[in-house]
Amino acid sequence: MIMPAGKPLLLPANPRFIALTLVLALLLQMWVNLWGQRWMPDLMQAVLAFWLVYQPRRVGLILAFVLGLLMDVHEAALLGQNALAYVVMGFVAGLLHRRVLWFPLREQPLQVAPMFVLVAVIEWIARLWHSGMWPHWSQLLAPVLQTALWPLVAALLLTPQRRPYERDDIRPL
């Protein structure tokens, strides 16, 4: 495998760290939901998408499905609505991940934007079928904001993998 020149070699991701960030994202999303704003980005989706793209061997479709079910119950939405959206996201992430990883962080949002839009569209269709309501225009903002958050989320979640391979007590960071 040829690495692009000048990129740092990353440590393997810690499965416990992945689990922790997913639980934290779920908590944060529940907290964000309390404000009741429709344009708020789905942070759970952003973090899950990151792991689906960066660690497809550890975070797969089944986990996405389960997390989607949790969100459904929390939002008192139709059971399976978020699950379907997350599973579609997982599949698209699987198709995209090799391509996305060749781009630097600041160019990745453009690559993942269609995925977030597709997921939003699937959620809208599910709601349209279930309750016959068209989306409010402000909901168009959510996928845009998720895309905008991508570099931030990625940079944050990659930090533990950027530590030196051999721990140096004199320079701990």
Next chain:
Amino acid sequence: MALETLDHSPPPFFRQGLPAALRFALLSLMAIGLMVADHRLQVVMPVRASIATLLTPLQWASLQPGRAWDALEQSVRDMQQAQDTVDEYQVRSIAQAQKLQQIEYLLQENRQLRELLALRPTVDRSAQAAQILYDTSDGYVQRLIIDKGQVAGIRSGAVVIDTSGLVGQVTRVHPLVSEVTRLTDREQSTPVMNARTGERFVAFGESASAGERLELRFVPASADMRQGDLLITSGLDGIYPPGLHVGQIVLVDRRVNSSFARVLAAPVSREQGRHLLVLQPLRDPLSQAAQSVQAEQGRAP
């Protein structure tokens, strides 16, 4: 795995489990199946209840920052405002004291009259105070989650009120929490009576972009309806107790080309504060429906 990751094990070349496309198809079908089952068949309640119980600690944790903020805000809130509120409540309670005394007298009189007429006594129903945990917020469903569930004896169909009027009805009961569907949810309908004329209607929820409204359907164009009329529950259904304030009529639109008037009402409950009262239904609406179905099946040859 990221391209530039230093990993200890090589990626699996041959044993990769089910192909991704097949896994995707299976899981999507499962999700769609769940959606259909939830929407049409109502058979996924146990799944939902167990997930909800699993989520309870997380929900509790996610509520803590907001609660802490509220506590902080409350502790620094202006003393004057608190004093004003106390004064307002005192004035209100004095105004209500007289009414209360009258009510005592009227209750007494009512009981005697009922005895005289050999009518059945009205039944007191049990009530439970509950706290709003959070508001499900997607603009599509108008629901509240409260902190009492099956364990506390909440039953599906129970009526939920606050100090100003009817809030909604318990529609899903999980072991530790319950879902309350607001009056203004699109799938909620409430039997109401015009307090001025005594005519009975059904109010349907309508949460459009114009705000949360109730729509009275099938109101004859000739009905005596005015803007400002108070709607109360009629109490004929055995689920809602009679006389709860539901809404106030804000729009009566009589059209020439339709024999029905378009009537919109605003809900009176303001949902201030966190506390609600859950009134248990006199009889279980679901079991009653099941019994009547069984009775009909029994009658059929």
